[in-house]
Amino acid sequence: MTIEFRDVTKRYPDGTVAVDGLSLTVEDGTITVFVGPSGCGKTTSLRMINRMVEPTSGSVLLDGEDVSAGDPAVLRRGIGYVIQHAGLFPHRTVLDNIATVPLLSGWDKRKARARAAELLETVGLPTGLGKRYPAQLSGGQQQRVGVARALAADSPVLLMDEPFSAVDPVVREGLQDELLRLHSQLGKTIVFVTHDIDEAVRLGDKVAVLRVGGKLAQYGTPAEVLRHPVDDFVASFVGRDRGYRGLSFLPATGVQVSPVNTVELGSTVTGPSEGWQLVVNEDKQPRGWLPPGSTVDGPLAETDLVAGGSLYLEGTPIRGALDAALSSPASLGVVVDEDLRVLGTVLAHQVLDVIEASPQGS
Numbered sequence: 001m002t003i004e005f006r007d008v009t010k011r012y013p014d015g016t017v018a019v020d021g022l023s024l025t026v027e028d029g030t031i032t033v034f035v036g037p038s039g040c041g042k043t044t045s046l047r048m049i050n051r052m053v054e055p056t057s058g059s060v061l062l063d064g065e066d067v068s069a070g071d072p073a074v075l076r077r078g079i080g081y082v083i084q085h086a087g088l089f090p091h092r093t094v095l096d097n098i099a100t101v102p103l104l105s106g107w108d109k110r111k112a113r114a115r116a117a118e119l120l121e122t123v124g125l126p127t128g129l130g131k132r133y134p135a136q137l138s139g140g141q142q143q144r145v146g147v148a149r150a151l152a153a154d155s156p157v158l159l160m161d162e163p164f165s166a167v168d169p170v171v172r173e174g175l176q177d178e179l180l181r182l183h184s185q186l187g188k189t190i191v192f193v194t195h196d197i198d199e200a201v202r203l204g205d206k207v208a209v210l211r212v213g214g215k216l217a218q219y220g221t222p223a224e225v226l227r228h229p230v231d232d233f234v235a236s237f238v239g240r241d242r243g244y245r246g247l248s249f250l251p252a253t254g255v256q257v258s259p260v261n262t263v264e265l266g267s268t269v270t271g272p273s274e275g276w277q278l279v280v281n282e283d284k285q286p287r288g289w290l291p292p293g294s295t296v297d298g299p300l301a302e303t304d305l306v307a308g309g310s311l312y313l314e315g316t317p318i319r320g321a322l323d324a325a326l327s328s329p330a331s332l333g334v335v336v337d338e339d340l341r342v343l344g345t346v347l348a349h350q351v352l353d354v355i356e357a358s359p360q361g362s
């Protein structure tokens with residue numbers, strides 16, 4: 001479903017102009033991220049889609065139909081909505097929280113709960129959690145339940161307002177991955193609000209950067225916004241390390257992966273080791289490095305090792321290859337396949353050569 005903002009302005013009764021002449025089209029089946037500093041009108045824009053806020057002028061259209069034409073309650077029931085802290089009902093079980101919209105739409109309890117149990121699985125939670133109350137879940141689990149509840153409407157549009165900002169960075173990354181996976185499976189049109197540019201470029205097919213005063217500063221793909229910010233505001237908002245962030249969109253084609261000799265955990269190393277040795281487990285997955293000149297008594301154990309850097313998954317953008325090389329204690333970035341088995345190593349200067357030779361290099 002496409003969502004079109006046509007010259008939309010929202011002036012609150014106290015005179016605050018939260019959104020000023022916004023015109024943009026969110027394309028069908030994409031994730032579009034509204035990003036910008038606090039108070040720039042992201043939430044107000046989002047809420048005008050499901051009419052929790054009514055525009056002062058202009059219109060919002062869903063697949064060409066003005067949202068102001070119908071009953072707002074019906075409209076809202078048909079649009080998934082996820083907010084920060086999940087906004088779950090504390091006195092309802094997880095299953096009943098997820099089943100909220102199906103129940104409102106007149107499904108019988110059994111069918112609604114069965115659907116809710118399915119959705120728990122869809123968002124990667126064990127069905128056993130269904131009987132708990134929200135307070136008995138971690139923050140990350142609550143957010144997943146919030147997503148499941150929004151999916152229960154089975155609507156083509158999902159609105160997400162800073163849904164992951166209250167959880168720690170590791171959980172957050174997991175939730176972002178999960179959202180990308182769900183999106184590729186379900187193909188919904190998602191509008192996502194965040195103030196975090198990293199989250200925006202990670203999730204968005206398109207990014208709309210708003211400035212305080214509710215004006216659209218730039219609308220484009222993450223790569224366009226990072227590489228060609230239209231003005232100083234966007235440039236400073238996307239940050240000083242935008243060149244590095246831009247590498248998230250550059251394929252690693254041409255990066256030379258060199259073979260590496262590995263030593264297996266549990267094997268016996270005789271004499272001081274030469275150079276850095278990559279140590280793997282029996283499945284050829286990297287476990288760490290043995291520093292040069294190490295002598296090991298008995299079988300090689302995890303405690304003999306120096307922790308490795310980040311791993312570079314073959315076929316993913318070049319940023320990961322550079323990071324793997326720069327974070328490796330041996331200055332050799334470890335390249336792995338999907339089963340995390342070692343394929344070889346890369347050197348930072350070789351990765352940089354490829355970046356420099358690339359027409360898109362920044």
Ligand SMILES: Nc1ncnc2c1ncn2[C@@H]1O[C@H](COP(=O)(O)OP(=O)(O)OP(=O)(O)O)[C@@H](O)[C@H]1O
Pocket residue numbers: 012013014016017018036037038039040041042043044045195
């Ligand atoms: N009900 C309201 N009445 C008056 N002003 C409001 C109201 N809601 C929001 N505003 C103002 O409108 C502007 C935009 O608010 P909005 O919540 O849309 O911004 P935001 O970009 O989502 O901000 P944040 O990232 O801090 O949540 C702000 O100046 C805010 O104070």
